[in-house]
Amino acid sequence: MSEELKQAFAPSYKHLIYKDASELKLLESVLDEMRKTKLGRQLIADAEAYGTTVEMTSGMRAIGSFDEFTKKIRLNSSYGKDGLVGTLSHEMRHSQQFQKGLRFDALLDTPTSYIQNQTIIEADASVAATEVCYELATQGNSGPLEELRKKDAHIVNPFQNEAIQGNLANGGAHKAAFYGWYTDYFMRDAYETNYCKMYRQRYQDSTHEESDKKMTRTVPVRETIDLVCQYGGKPYLGKEADDFFASEEMHTVSYERFNMIYGRIWSDPDVDYKEGADAVMMKKFGLKQRPHYGYMPAKKPPELLGPVPTVESRQAEAAQKIAETKASKAETQTAKVVNKILETKTR
Numbered sequence: 001m002s003e004e005l006k007q008a009f010a011p012s013y014k015h016l017i018y019k020d021a022s023e024l025k026l027l028e029s030v031l032d033e034m035r036k037t038k039l040g041r042q043l044i045a046d047a048e049a050y051g052t053t054v055e056m057t058s059g060m061r062a063i064g065s066f067d068e069f070t071k072k073i074r075l076n077s078s079y080g081k082d083g084l085v086g087t088l089s090h091e092m093r094h095s096q097q098f099q100k101g102l103r104f105d106a107l108l109d110t111p112t113s114y115i116q117n118q119t120i121i122e123a124d125a126s127v128a129a130t131e132v133c134y135e136l137a138t139q140g141n142s143g144p145l146e147e148l149r150k151k152d153a154h155i156v157n158p159f160q161n162e163a164i165q166g167n168l169a170n171g172g173a174h175k176a177a178f179y180g181w182y183t184d185y186f187m188r189d190a191y192e193t194n195y196c197k198m199y200r201q202r203y204q205d206s207t208h209e210e211s212d213k214k215m216t217r218t219v220p221v222r223e224t225i226d227l228v229c230q231y232g233g234k235p236y237l238g239k240e241a242d243d244f245f246a247s248e249e250m251h252t253v254s255y256e257r258f259n260m261i262y263g264r265i266w267s268d269p270d271v272d273y274k275e276g277a278d279a280v281m282m283k284k285f286g287l288k289q290r291p292h293y294g295y296m297p298a299k300k301p302p303e304l305l306g307p308v309p310t311v312e313s314r315q316a317e318a319a320q321k322i323a324e325t326k327a328s329k330a331e332t333q334t335a336k337v338v339n340k341i342l343e344t345k346t347r
């Protein structure tokens with residue numbers, strides 16, 4: 001590529017990795033769209049400052065991923081712009097979360113601690129993606145929001161319903177979307193599987209000193225919530241979150257993962273395997289098994305209360321109100337005139 005061409009294709013984001021001009025063009029169009037929103041601009045600025053690379057990859061199963069160790073975002077090149085706006089927002093939110101100083105260690109943390117904290121950052125990243133796409137929809141571009149709704153209606157619909165009821169500025173939309181994430185047991189199982197994979201990798205590479213302390217540390221969910229669950233600098237979760245994460249439901253893993261975790265400890269000197277897996281896992285980690293996701297209630301996104309109010313629709317609504325007020329004023333005036341005429345006639 002000539003210097004001139006390089007100049008012409010100079011990426012607007014410092015750490016873009018791309019193969020050719022068409023990949024760059026797609027990445028730029030995604031960044032452009034994100035930059036039309038306040039949160040999108042912040043996510044891009046933070047990821048750039050953190051040194052997070054963004055790369056297009058073919059042949060990956062997910063739409064996107066963020067590696068907290070290499071600070072690398074990968075985007076699936078078989079998706080188009082509308083799908084990637086939500087995805088890049090989600091992955092850049094992960095970058096921002098780790099930039100803020102999350103404490104995560106698949107080896108040292110207890111399974112309950114790691115799994116709960118992991119769900120918090122996942123739900124929060126989905127909330128952030130919804131916020132960006134929703135703001136674009138209010139500006140008249142509903143493409144990214146509709147793409148997101150195709151896979152995450154159980155998150156997007158609660159957000160939209162709260163927003164049109166006037167709960168966008170007070171964080172109610174974010175909160176509803178956050179809890180919506182937990183209604184998808186397939187996803188929850190997928191991240192618990194991911195935890196088991198991360199644990200195995202960490203265990204294989206660990207020193208004796210580290211493996212002696214395996215699964216003993218608790219990072220309070222409050223710490224993670226206070227760090228990441230924010231919109232416009234304000235928290236969107238309240239005290240209800242503490243009860244939510246203390247609930248029995250949030251101390252369950254799927255049957256398969258339950259047995260994987262038990263398999264790591266059953267021969268430990270402090271464990272009496274004769275007590276049985278259920279008793280041991282409850283005593284050690286407060287964990288219970290839940291059925292395979294196929295037997296759990298299917299995620300049901302709530303019905304939409306109405307369309308996203310766009311700038312245009314709000315202007316039209318305001319114009320109609322003005323017209324109605326004018327019409328009713330005119331009516332009263334006509335009535336007054338008629339009354340006057342009648343008054344003069346009867347006088």
Ligand SMILES: [Zn+2]
Pocket residue numbers: 090094121122125
């Ligand atoms: Zn994620």
